[in-house]
Amino acid sequence: MMSLLVTLAADILVAILLVATIVSSVRLSRRIVKLKADETALRQTIGDLVMASSTAERAIAGLRATLDECDRTLADRLGTAERYAADLSAHVEAGESVIARISAIVSQAAPGRAVSRTMTQAPASPAPERRAAPALVDPAIVVPQFRPQSTSAGSGSSSPAAAVSPNGERLGVAAAAALAMSERALGRLRSKAA
Template sequence: MTITLIADALVASLLVATIITCYVLSKRIERLKADEGAMRQTIGALISATDTAERAIAGLKLTLGDCDRTLAERLRTAERYAADLAAQVEAGQDVMDRITQIVSAATLVAPKTADAVPEIAEEPTVSRLTNAAHAAAAIRARAAKRLEGQAA
């Protein structure tokens, strides 16, 4: 009878261990199911965020295309303005060269003092060319004074 009692005690302790193990495993399964729900929520949030990011990227691509077109248009406009300015500068340089030639010719015709600015003659016998030469010389003198003032 002692052997049966010992065998019964052993079976009872094994049953208690099995019950405890089943309880622990049940709790682990519950946690895994709870983690599965949280994982599903996390995956859903990631999918939603990915969709939002893809839409934002598409919008950014459209904005980039618009910016590229606008920038290209502005660059073409700037190039046109630069070409116009270059042509105007060249025309201004041609005018200055002609004025320099006129002043040089006027200097040979009517020499002037170093500080005096030539006056336009009032006499009817003086030709219009001489008056133009005196005016060009006056403009040249003023321009030279301005350039000296800027250089200083």
């Protein structure tokens, strides 16, 4: 009887251990299935990361090419702007020298006559969002203004006779025309530079 109890206890113990083994193997099987599903998702994520990194490398190469092209374009435009600035300053100097020569000719042709200084302004800027360009013409340009002089008669009474010489009028008109032409040339150069 004793051996029957021992055998029965041993069988019950083996059955309990067998049930515990089956339960643990089922749990392990479920975990393995989850790990395999996670492994598939992980492989897909790694593939997506590889594709995204290759796309990013191509985008970086494109950005570098665009940046190089922008640098070249900017350098070309800066060179063009420097050339226009040099041309503009040369034209301004030439205009100032022409105006100085014309005013010298006018002052030599009509000595003793009143010569007034007038302020000249640069033309208004074409676009409202840009700042006004500084005046490139000398603000104190001599522009002759000829006035008729009265001559006195023999009896002491004065008569208003016009004594303006034709050469003085021509030189005044020439000075005004040269000033207008230089302002138009400056306006064209500014519009080209813009």
